[in-house]
Amino acid sequence: MSAEIIDGKEFAAGLRARVAAHVARLKADHGITPGLAVVLVGEDPASQVYVRSKGKMTVEAGMKSAEHRLSPETSQEDLLNLINELNADPTIHGILVQLPLPAHLDEDLVINAIDPAKDVDGFHILNVGLLGTGQKSMVPCTPLGCLMLLRERLGSLAGLDAVVIGRSNIVGKPMAQLLLGDSCTVTICHSKTKDLPQVVGRADIVVAAVGRPQMVTGDWIKPGATVIDVGINRIDDNGKSRLVGDVDFASAAEVAGAITPVPGGVGPMTIACLLANTLTACTRANNLPEPDNLTP
Ligand code: NAD
Numbered sequence: 001m002s003a004e005i006i007d008g009k010e011f012a013a014g015l016r017a018r019v020a021a022h023v024a025r026l027k028a029d030h031g032i033t034p035g036l037a038v039v040l041v042g043e044d045p046a047s048q049v050y051v052r053s054k055g056k057m058t059v060e061a062g063m064k065s066a067e068h069r070l071s072p073e074t075s076q077e078d079l080l081n082l083i084n085e086l087n088a089d090p091t092i093h094g095i096l097v098q099l100p101l102p103a104h105l106d107e108d109l110v111i112n113a114i115d116p117a118k119d120v121d122g123f124h125i126l127n128v129g130l131l132g133t134g135q136k137s138m139v140p141c142t143p144l145g146c147l148m149l150l151r152e153r154l155g156s157l158a159g160l161d162a163v164v165i166g167r168s169n170i171v172g173k174p175m176a177q178l179l180l181g182d183s184c185t186v187t188i189c190h191s192k193t194k195d196l197p198q199v200v201g202r203a204d205i206v207v208a209a210v211g212r213p214q215m216v217t218g219d220w221i222k223p224g225a226t227v228i229d230v231g232i233n234r235i236d237d238n239g240k241s242r243l244v245g246d247v248d249f250a251s252a253a254e255v256a257g258a259i260t261p262v263p264g265g266v267g268p269m270t271i272a273c274l275l276a277n278t279l280t281a282c283t284r285a286n287n288l289p290e291p292d293n294l295t296p
Contacts, residue, residue, distance in 0.1 A: 006226075011268075020061045034064070036278045038065070041074050047098045061275050086114075093281040097111065122140035141274045142175075150205060151182075153226055159185070162203060162205040164189065165208045166207075167188050200220040201221070213235050215247075225256050226259075227260065229245035229265055232263075249261060249262070279291060279294070
């Protein structure tokens with residue numbers, strides 16, 4: 001194996017420590033505690049795990065955590081009323097509605113009801129537009145975490161060829177915008193892309209966000225490329241369940257210059273960036289200088 005392993009777990013721990021240090025200073029100097037509200041509708045087991053872990057890390061960073069667990073039958077009106085209450089609550093600086101929502105709820109309507117200044121997931125249409133036009137916005141946590149890892153590993157990304165596999169609003173599209181913002185030449189691939197291995201083979205940076213276990217194999221990768229694996233897939237491995245990414249780690253690590261593992265790569269960065277976004281939202285809400293050492 002030749003690739004350097006990009007340790008997202010360690011980088012995320014460092015980021016969370018920097019956030020916690022800022023939070024402590026905010027409290028000491030201004031008496032302000034950043035607050036994050038997480039709204040979970042229904043009983044999806046994976047979502048419950050995510051919400052629990054977000055709440056725990058929010059508290060560990062010294063922030064206020066407010067969890068709202070609603071029944072799967074919650075009406076659109078009740079959910080919108082809760083969001084309006086949280087929008088008006090001065091102790092809450094970030095609001096996250098855990099996705100996916102049950103089918104009877106309109107995800108776009110719900111996300112766009114969040115005050116854009118409190119939209120720490122960066123999914124509100126206003127934040128999407130601000131990101132797309134290169135203006136100050138709330139940046140979606142998973143792509144932001146990927147960008148931090150790439151900058152940490154490569155320094156300037158200017159002029160590099162980047163291929164993003166996946167065009168979701170949550171990962172693929174904002175990832176492409178961020179890479180463009182860092183002056184990469186960006187190609188977005190998706191389920192209808194022709195000759196995907198050949199396109200991926202041109203890339204200095206590969207970001208895989210597909211949701212297909214071990215789809216990207218080592219023979220697709222340009223030697224020395226940096227590979228960021230966003231995928232989280234549970235597979236059965238000889239009767240044992242385990243997590244794998246969208247990249248076949250063993251073969252890709254033979255060829256790549258650096259690669260994120262799954263687990264322990266992008267995953268831990270997502271929650272750390274959520275905390276960083278909540279802190280940023282809090283400083284903006286209070287007209288205080290934004291922390292400048294959170295992103296490399
Ligand atoms: P999604 O299902 O919304 O989008 C998947 C994308 O992959 C689509 O744009 C589709 O066009 C593309 N695609 C599907 N099959 C393809 C193929 N054969 N070739 C090329 N492209 C193909 O998924 P998502 O929400 O963007 O998530 C993608 C993966 O990332 C999932 O495994 C998800 O669990 C994971 N994820 C991880 C984190 C994290 O914190 N690490 C956060 C969000 C998502």
